[in-house]
Amino acid sequence: MDIALSAVTSEIISRFASFLISKYREHTCLTKKKRNLESLRRLLLRVHCMAYMTHCVVEEAEGRYITNSRMLLQLRMLMEAMYRGYDVLNTYGPLEQIRTHVEVSSSYTMAFPIVRRSGSKEVQTALETLEGATTNINEFITLLTGCERMFRSPYSCYLYMDNFMFGRQVERQHVMNILLQDNDPHRVLTVLPVIGGCRVGKKTLVWSVCSDERICSRFSSIIHVNGCEIQTIDHDSFSNVRTLVTVEIQSDVDDKEWYKFHSLLLTRTGKGSKVVIISRLEKLARFGTVNLVRINTFSQEEYSYLFKVLAFGSSDLVHHPHLALIGKELATMMKGSLVHLNVYSSMLRNNLNVPFWIRVLKLYRTMMETNLSTFGEHLRALLDKGSTVDITEFSPSSSSSRFMLLVGGKDSSRSGELPRMTFGDIIAGYVVLPMKFELVWESRLPPYTVISATCVAEKHEHSPIPRKKRCRLDTSM
Numbered sequence: 155m156d157i158a159l160s161a162v163t164s165e166i167i168s169r170f171a172s173f174l175i176s177k178y179r180e181h182t183c184l185t186k187k188k189r190n191l192e193s194l195r196r197l198l199l200r201v202h203c204m205a206y207m208t209h210c211v212v213e214e215a216e217g218r219y220i221t222n223s224r225m226l227l228q229l230r231m232l233m234e235a236m237y238r239g240y241d242v243l244n245t246y247g248p249l250e251q252i253r254t255h256v257e258v259s260s261s262y263t264m265a266f267p268i269v270r271r272s273g274s275k276e277v278q279t280a281l282e283t284l285e286g287a288t289t290n291i292n293e294f295i296t297l298l299t300g301c302e303r304m305f306r307s308p309y310s311c312y313l314y315m316d317n318f319m320f321g322r323q324v325e326r327q328h329v330m331n332i333l334l335q336d337n338d339p340h341r342v343l344t345v346l347p348v349i350g351g352c353r354v355g356k357k358t359l360v361w362s363v364c365s366d367e368r369i370c371s372r373f374s375s376i377i378h379v380n381g382c383e384i385q386t387i388d389h390d391s392f393s394n395v396r397t398l399v400t401v402e403i404q405s406d407v408d409d410k411e412w413y414k415f416h417s418l419l420l421t422r423t424g425k426g427s428k429v430v431i432i433s434r435l436e437k438l439a440r441f442g443t444v445n446l447v448r449i450n451t452f453s454q455e456e457y458s459y460l461f462k463v464l465a466f467g468s469s470d471l472v473h474h475p476h477l478a479l480i481g482k483e484l485a486t487m488m489k490g491s492l493v494h495l496n497v498y499s500s501m502l503r504n505n506l507n508v509p510f511w512i513r514v515l516k517l518y519r520t521m522m523e524t525n526l527s528t529f530g531e532h533l534r535a536l537l538d539k540g541s542t543v544d545i546t547e548f549s550p551s552s553s554s555s556r557f558m559l560l561v562g563g564k565d566s567s568r569s570g571e572l573p574r575m576t577f578g579d580i581i582a583g584y585v586v587l588p589m590k591f592e593l594v595w596e597s598r599l600p601p602y603t604v605i606s607a608t609c610v611a612e613k614h615e616h617s618p619i620p621r622k623k624r625c626r627l628d629t630s631m
Contacts, residue, residue: 197277198247204284205239208232211291211298212323218301219368220327225301228294230324235280235287237455242280244462245482248475304367320460321452322359328447329363333398333428334372343420344428347442349435350449352538353492356432359449360400361600373398374424378601381407381433384415392422399423403433412441451490461485464499469506480511487522491534493595493605497577514581521547545609548580548587555611557587572608587611 215229332346350356363369364376374395379387381403399419419427431438439446452460461481462471471478481502488494498518502511522533525544529536536543543559572592579585580593589611597603 194246194250194274194277197274197281198243198250201239201277201281201284202243202247204281204288205236205243208236208239208284208288208291211295212236214295215298216323217304218298219304219330220298220301221331222297225294225297226324226327228290231287232291232294233321233323234453234455235284237453237459238280239284240459240462241455242277244458244471244478246277248471248478251472251475252479320463321456322355322362322449325447325449326359326363329359329430330366330369332444332447333363333369333430336426342443343416343423345416345431345441345443346428347431347433347439347446348449349433349439349446351451352434354449354451355492356434356449357402357601357603358597358599360430360432364398364400365600369398372396373427376400378402381405385411387415387418389418389422392419393424394422395424396426397423398428398430400430400432403431403435403438406435406437407441416441452492454486454490457488457490457495458482458485461488461495461499464495465502466506467503474506476508477506477511480508480515484511484515484518487518489532489534491537493537493577494534496598497581497595501578501581517547517581521545545580555589555613557609557611559593560608560610 212229212233215232220226220229329346329348332344335344348356348360370376375393375397377391377397377399379399379401381401384401384407397419416429419429431441461484462478465481466474466477484498485495488498498514502514505511521544524547525531525533525536528544529541531539531541533543544556545559546556548557572590573588574592574594575585575587577593577595580587587609591609592606593609594604594606596605
């Protein structure tokens with residue numbers, strides 16, 4: 155009996171000890187997790203303060219004419235650090251809010267891979283970048299006060315984002331500095347190449363410069379020329395006054411043709427006239443008399459910031475942490491496409507509803523995966539190249555047809571004969587697509603570029619592509 159009692163007592167003590175050890179370990183893990191969360195919150199608060207301070211300086215710089223190249227370089231560093239700071243704030247701030255109130259489920263982390271990151275290291279790196287960029291910020295501010303103020307106030311506020319160019323402050327200043335410089339005493343025509351990829355905002359940048367008060371007052375005439383016209387352009391198109399000529403060129407130009415056009419401008423325009431070449435082609439930089447200004451795609455941090463501003467408008471992200479994470483994931487998948495950004499952000503801003511945003515995200519991901527598996531390229535790459543894009547997932551109609559968007563295709567129908575639809579019409583998902591229609595998108599910024607493509611339905615004959623279950627977007631939610 156004593157032996158049995160001893161054995162039972164030993165077993166109870168052993169289990170109790172195991173229970174205490176497990177509780178201690180659990181408490182230690184919770185304490186460590188709590189410490190990590192507190193540390194993350196403190197880091198986020200410091201990043202927020204630093205990013206806000208940097209934002210104020212950048213916004214002030216946007217309203218000044220900066221001619222010093224070193225100041226422009228420092229402004230670029232400040233902007234990059236600021237956008238990186240806002241990027242971690244818009245990622246880990248909402249995530250920290252969600253984790254504070256509810257444990258993030260595995261299904262949520264599967265839907266949004268971004269929530270699986272711990273964040274502390276990235277937040278710390280962003281903070282160090284901000285601190286490094288603002289080391290000499292007092293000197294920069296002092297020099298900034300000596301720069302002439304623009305007549306128009308900065309336009310980074312969300313209310314003006316839809317109507318004014320975002321970012322590109324440094325590139326814009328570079329272009330303006332060249333155009334405002336006095337020419338060489340000899341009769342030399344300054345030619346500035348502005349080179350960049352597809353739909354990165356080259357024309358928007360140049361038109362923004364052309365509308366500036368200082369440029370308008372310096373040049374008596376501003377003329378926009380299509381590159382195809384330089385062979386046949388009329389001499390009477392120019393008058394003997396100081397003229398700014400912008401030339402948009404889509405394909406390479408023969409040297410003889412260019413120099414003939416160049417000679418025409420020398421004889422038919424006044425002293426101090428200048429030319430801006432706008433093109434995707436690097437080889438056209440050979441016609442430049444000054445170093446080219448390169449327009450790159452927005453960094454992911456800049457792109458995410460712009461998406462956030464356009465998608466949320468005046469709404470505070472603090473009140474929409476789940477939407478902030480969904481928007482971040484969607485912006486990451488879009489690979490910097492400004493067309494996609496404008497189309498989707500406008501639609502999402504009108505419906506700040508979590509289920510709706512999740513459905514939009516899933517629909518975009520499905521369409522991206524479909525085109526990647528079919529054509530081997532991302533949606534943006536296909537659109538930029540003018541290739542065919544499969545938009546079947548946008549159609550709630552029968553799966554017997556595939557809807558193919560012929561971005562670069564030639565259609566025999568005359569313009570106006572096909573029904574016209576916008577991206578917003580088809581993304582909503584509740585519109586039955588016609589068997590053939592024209593898809594149109596127009597930029598809200600000068601020169602109001604219009605992008606159009608023909609969409610046709612193709613019947614499946616032998617081996618129809620299996621389609622995933624469609625996500626209908628219910629805008630009534």
